[in-house]
Amino acid sequence: MSKPRSIFAGVDVGASRTKVALFNAEKRLIGRVVRKSGTNFVTSAEICLAGALKMANADAKEIVKTTATGYGRKNVPFAGDRKTEIGCHAKGCYFYFPEALTIIDIGGQDNKIIKIDEEGRRTGFKMNRKCAAGTGAFLEEMSLRLDIPLEKMNDLALQSTGLVELGSFCTVFSATEVLERIREGKKRPDIVKGLFLSMIKRVIEMDSFTEEVVMTGGVVAHNPFMVKMFEEFIGRPVKVPEFPQFTGAIGAALFSLEAAAGRDMNNRPSIIDY
Amino acid sequence: MTEEKKPQRKKIRATGEMNRIMADYFLELDQAAKTGDKKIAWCTSVGPAELLLAMGFLVYYPENHGAMLGSTRMAAELIPHANALGYSPDICSYLTSDIGSYVTGQTPLTKIFGIEKVPKPDVLVFNTNQCRDVKDWLAWYAREFKVPMLGIHTHRNPSGLNDTVISSVAKQMEEMVEPLEQISGNKFDIDELKKRVALSRECSALWKTVLDTAANVPSPLTFFDGTIHMGPAVVLRGNQQAVDYYKLLIAELEERVKNKEAAVEGERFRLYWEGMPIWGRLRAHSELFTSLQTCVLASTYCNSWIFTDFDPEDPFNSTAKAYTELFIVRGDDVKEQYMKRMIDHFKIDGIIYHDAKTCPNNSNNRYGMPQRLEKETGLPSLTINGDLNDMRLVSDEQTRTNVEAFIEQLEENR
Known part of the structure; x- marks a missing residue:
């Protein structure tokens, strides 16, 4: 049997998907799994952890410390610490791009814009309001309405030769508008591209983009064409980390690693008490 | 921390006395409504209460009732009843929940004080210094009860306050005297007005002393305490009871200061709350911040019942000035200067802006103020989306994540 290693875990229980990332002591990502969060967050986290291991x-037994993040961060009984997804996305992005950043995370239920300085410290953040328009949930709803599997959306948008612009940000009104466009005979690829643009516009209104721009999240992971559209829209290059859907879990794992090494960001444990 | 004892919020002993004087206030109104032995005026919360008291009215404040509908979490069930009458869900949720309360015959006064219904008014008096909604609110009741409505239209958003603005408000107030004499059956007595203005000034000064105790480190008082203990300053100013109560409260808070007793055990961060309270989540938010060893200790909202300009020797002009120089009435330049003074005075680490969906006039994050102030002061801020009364507009999980992430940010940058 090989010598036990020190492993540092990050569990991101998102509203839509649960992700687990494992790091070794050399700060190398050695395991990762994603699955639907479903209704039992504990089970989802456990299954993801088993898969990643x-x-x-x-x-x-080799896990030294586990940090949980995301919507269900309180539902991970085996986690020793909890951090918000905002902190973990910042940490995860800075790991890949150690510079001042404006991070855009498009999650299943919420969007975040996080700003960090050149030292990786957060200087501000914004979350979407109590509305899921422009988030992954918007795309999931449209996938159902258009009867297009989520995983096919990116390829369809790539085939677009025109653009069907949608006037509404509201998910329900957008769905009505999409049905109207279908009745008008618009092409599905052009409609999907219009959906991507609608999401981009929703993100744009949240904050200014003052630093290098990074995009993360499941929507970005599965729809690289949206990143290209985003770059065109803001007229600037956009960086994407290696595993954009895992950024929160990676950040959480890095918090585990730093805490275990006794050099947490401020050399003090989180004061957040659950 | 996970296994450790949770930080505790320190409760205020004087609360029992406050509850007693508030109960007496409502029971006297109820009695008057039943017997008709005293006339009742409904007045907006920053309206000319001193004049009404001087004319012999008992004064009832619908906004106070609105806050009770919010804090008892009755509002969300009642708002749709006002919506059905044509009052949009996008307008003031005090207004919609209060009208909903009336049309369904439900009031928190029943559960709290055993009072069946709100006291029927003899006159309705507004001041638009806060918003237009207060006038529309009372106008509904004027039609319902078929009673007269009088009011003051205040200039909104002025930067400087010149004589034109103040004398206009004072003149409108003076013009109320004659109709109020007719409604009350009492002759106006300038000495009685002076007495009421003097009592309001004393109440206001004492309330300021209460709030100023929060400048101590650690703070003996939280914003959430303030929203409850401002009750007497709202409904009993101009009366001796409020003065007596705040003397009692100050003694307790000064004792805390002397003993360095914190309202939030282990206070680590000090925040300013800008905007309305989220009434249906007062306890939840108080507990959330306490668990983070964070004291939200000062606010524009609680400060709104500090009226520094009252002068009994010049009652009309000074009252006009007191009710017009308020934060909510003023332009953003004045508001920002004010915020900067508060940040320094209360040694603030960060600002929470509450963007209340149905209260634009109390949502000061909407015209770039957080960005401007952050640039000037370097203090970070967080905007929480919610509402004063309509809890359907509140996302608890988003609020929690936002607040926790904000505290993480403060920790990182300390």
Whole structure:
């Protein structure tokens, strides 16, 4: 049997998907798994962790510390610490791009814009209001209405030769508008591209983009064409980390690693008490 | 921390006395409504209460009732009844929940004080210094009860306050005297007005002393305490009871200051709250911030019942000035200067802006103020989307994540 390693885990229980990332002591990502969060967050987190350990060819006993984040961060009984997804996305992005950043995370239920300085410290953040328009949930709803599997949307948008602009930000009104466009005989690829543009516009209104721009989240992971559209829209290059959907989990794992090494961002434990 | 004892919020002993004087206030109104032995005026919360008291009215404040509908979480069920009458869900949720309360015959006064219904008014008096909604609100009741409505239309958003603005408001107030004499059956007595203005000034000064105790480190008082203990300053100013109560409260708070007793155990961060309270979540928010060892200790909202300009020797002009120089009435330049003074005075680490969906006049994040102030002061801020009364507009999970992330940010940058 090989010598036990030190493994540092991050669990991101999102509204839509649960992600687990495992790091070794050399700060290398050695395991990662994503699955639907479903209704039992505890089970989802456990299944993801088991899968990630398998991928890393590791044993649960080798885990030194686990940090949970995301909507269901309080539902991970095996986590020793919790951080908000805002902190974890900042940490995860800074790991890949150590510079001042404006981070755009398009999640399943919320969008975030996070600003960090050149030292990786957060200087501000914004979340969407109590409305899921422009988030992954918007795309999921449209996927149902258009009967297009989520995983096909990117390829369809790539085939677009025109653009069907949607006037509404509201998910329900957009769906009505989409149906109207279908009745008018508009092409599905052009409609999907219009959906992407609608999401981009929703993000644009949240904040200014003052630093290098990074995009993260499941929507970005599965729809790289949206990133290209975003770059064109803002007229600036956009960076994407290696595993954009795992950014929060990666950030959480990095918090685990730093805390275990006794050099948490401020050398003090989180004061957040659950 | 996870396994440790949760930080505790320190409760205020004087609360029992406040509850007693508030109960007496409502029971006297109820009695008057039943017997007709005293006339009742409804007045907007920053309206000319001193004049009404001087004319012999008992004064009832619909906004106070609105806040009760919010804090008892009755509002969201009642708002749709006003919507059905044509009052949009986008307008003031005090207004819509209060009208909903009336048309369904439900009031928190029943549960709290055993009072069946709000006291029927003999006159309705507004001041638009806060917003237009207060006038529309009372106008509904004027039609319902078929009673007269009088009011003051205040200039909104002035930067400087010149004589034109103040004398206009004072003149409108003076013009109320004659109709109020007719409605009350009492002759106007300038000495009685002077007495009421003097009592309001004393109440206001004492209330300021209460709030100023929060400038101490640690703070003996939270914003959430303030929203409850401002009750007497709102409904009993101009009366001796409010003066007596604040003397009692000050003694308790000064004792805390002397003993360095914190309202929030282990206070680590000090925040300013800009905007309305989220009435249906007062306890939840108080507990959330307490668990983060963070004291929200000062606010524009609680400061709104500090009227520094009252002068009994010049009652009309000074009252006009007192009710017009308020934060909510003024231009953003004045508001920002005010905020900067508060940030310094209360040693603030960050600002929370509450963007209340149905209260634009109390949502000061909407015209770039957070960005301007952050640039000038370097203090970070957070905007919470919510509402004063309509809890359907509140996302608890988003609020929690936002607040926790904000505290993480303050920690990182300390």
